[in-house]
Amino acid sequence: MMKRYIFTILLALFTTQFSPSVWAEEPIEGLELETAPINRSDMDSIKRGAKFFATNCVSCHTLSYLRYDPIVKEAGIPTDKKPLAINGVVPPDLSLEASSKGVDWIYTYLHSFYKDTSTASGVNNLLFPGTAMPAILAPYQGEQVRVEKPVYDLLHHVEWFDLVKPVRPGSMKPDEFDKAVADLTNFLAYAAEPFHEQQQKIGYWVLGFLVILFVLMYMLKKEYWKDVKRHKE
Ligand code: HEC
Numbered sequence: 001m002m003k004r005y006i007f008t009i010l011l012a013l014f015t016t017q018f019s020p021s022v023w024a025e026e027p028i029e030g031l032e033l034e035t036a037p038i039n040r041s042d043m044d045s046i047k048r049g050a051k052f053f054a055t056n057c058v059s060c061h062t063l064s065y066l067r068y069d070p071i072v073k074e075a076g077i078p079t080d081k082k083p084l085a086i087n088g089v090v091p092p093d094l095s096l097e098a099s100s101k102g103v104d105w106i107y108t109y110l111h112s113f114y115k116d117t118s119t120a121s122g123v124n125n126l127l128f129p130g131t132a133m134p135a136i137l138a139p140y141q142g143e144q145v146r147v148e149k150p151v152y153d154l155l156h157h158v159e160w161f162d163l164v165k166p167v168r169p170g171s172m173k174p175d176e177f178d179k180a181v182a183d184l185t186n187f188l189a190y191a192a193e194p195f196h197e198q199q200q201k202i203g204y205w206v207l208g209f210l211v212i213l214f215v216l217m218y219m220l221k222k223e224y225w226k227d228v229k230r231h232k233e
Pocket residue numbers: 024053056057058059060061085086089090091092094097101106109110130131132133134136137184
C-alpha cells in the first residue's frame with residue numbers, strides 16, 4: 001500500500017519536473033532548451049529588461065495584466081493597445097508567457113531565429129518552426145543561417161547554437177546579446193509573477209516562525225514533563 005503511494009508521488013514529480021512544456025508546434029527533434037541565466041531578485045536586470053521590452057516589443061505585444069505595475073509604468077510600456085496581426089497572426093499578450101512556456105523556452109526562442117527565404121517573414125525559428133514573428137532581435141544578435149545537425153552527436157541532443165551559424169554580426173557582441181535577452185526574460189518572469197520575490201520572503205519568515213515555535217514547544221514540553229516525573233518518584 002505504502003509502496004504504491006510512494007511510487008505515485010515519484011511518478012507525479014517526475015512527469016511534472018522532467019517533461020518538456022507543451023509545444024505550440026513540433027520543434028527540431030532533440031533540441032534542448034538553454035537554461036535562462038536569470039536571477040529573479042535582481043531588480044536592476046528586471047528594469048533593464050522592461051526598457052528593452054518598451055523599445056523593441058510593444059509595437060506588437062501587450063502586457064495587459066500589468067496595468068498598475070510600477071516597473072511597467074516607469075518603462076513606459078502601454079498595456080491596453082490592441083495589437084495588429086503580423087503575417088496573419090495576432091501577437092499574443094505576454095503577461096503570462098513565462099508561466100505558460102517557461103523562461104528557458106523564451107530565452108531559447110529569442111536566440112534561435114535564422115534566415116529562411118521560404119517563409120513570409122524571411123526567417124524561421126528552431127524552437128517554433130513557422131513562427132509569424134519576424135526576427136526582431138537580428139539587428140542586435142546578427143543574422144544566422146541554419147546548419148545541419150552535427151553527426152558526431154550520437155544522442156541527438158542539440159542546442160540552438162549547434163544548428164545555426166552567424167553570417168553577419170549584429171550591434172551587440174554575443175555575450176552582450178545574451179545578457180540583454182536574459183534581462184528581457186527576467187522581466188517577463190517578473191511580469192508573470194510580480195509578487196514572486198515577496199512570496200519567497202514571506203515564506204522564509206513563516207519557516208523562521210515555525211522553527212522558533214518548535215523550540216518554544218519543546219521547552220514547554222520539557223517543563224511539563226519535569227513535574228510529571230517528579231510526581232512519579
Ligand atoms: C512585428 C511584431 C512583433 C514584434 C515587434 C515582436 N513580436 Fe513577438 N510575436 C509576434 C507574433 C506575430 C507572434 C506570434 C507567433 C505565432 O504564433 O506564429 C509572436 C510571438 C512571440 C512569442 C511566443 C508566443 C507564444 O507562446 O506562442 C514570444 C515569447 C515573443 N513573441 C516575444 C517577443 C519579444 C520579447 C519581443 C521584443 C524583443 C517581441 N516578441 C517582438 C510579433 C512580434
